Amino acid sequence: MYEGESVVLRPVLAMDEPLLQEWDSDTELNALMGTDVLVDLQDHYLTDGTRNSMRLIIQTKGGTVIGNVDLIRIHWRPREAEMVIRIGRREYWGKGYGTDAVNVLLRVAFSLLGLKSVYLRVYRSNARAVRCYEKCGFRKEGMITRRLPHGEVQIVLMRALAPTAEAVAAG
């Protein structure tokens, strides 16, 4: 269990599956996550398994399961990974839970796993997500435009770097 200010991150348990499946088939969530264009987590876990991935459940301190956050494509040589997050319960959006969860996840990634950087891909139009990531120290690295049958989407690549030894020493 990894603790933040308002959330706890913990491994997935069998009892979480129905809720995760409900979110997997939530079209509004999938549209925000870009499961057609950015990353299909179900597909990813089917092909890659959990060898280079880690899923943690996000729950409130009160014990309500509100989402999950994943590190996928963990590459040990360059020590980087991609992060994907979803708060499945809409009533918990915009209340700081995502920021807290991402900060805890970054702590795990940098201090426990020893990664040097964590990147993510997000639709430029997903302003709440972009803002949340910026607050957690992610910086924009680039943008690509993907042409789809129903128009264009702009995808922003963002990256957070592990704190330097000096920064850690300075607290």
Ligand SMILES: CC(C)(COP(=O)(O)OP(=O)(O)OC[C@H]1O[C@@H](n2cnc3c(N)ncnc32)[C@H](O)[C@@H]1OP(=O)(O)O)[C@@H](O)C(=O)NCCC(=O)NCCS
């Ligand atoms: C993206 C997500 C993880 C963010 O978590 P969250 O708990 O909702 O976000 P937070 O409350 O921590 O931070 C959101 C920030 O964006 C701001 N914000 C909220 N709605 C906004 C909007 N429509 N436009 C611009 N900023 C917005 C908030 O004010 C807050 O910033 P502030 O603290 O400076 O005021 C969560 O909303 C989510 O899972 N959404 C659905 C799935 C999704 O989009 N996943 C990301 C895929 S890349």
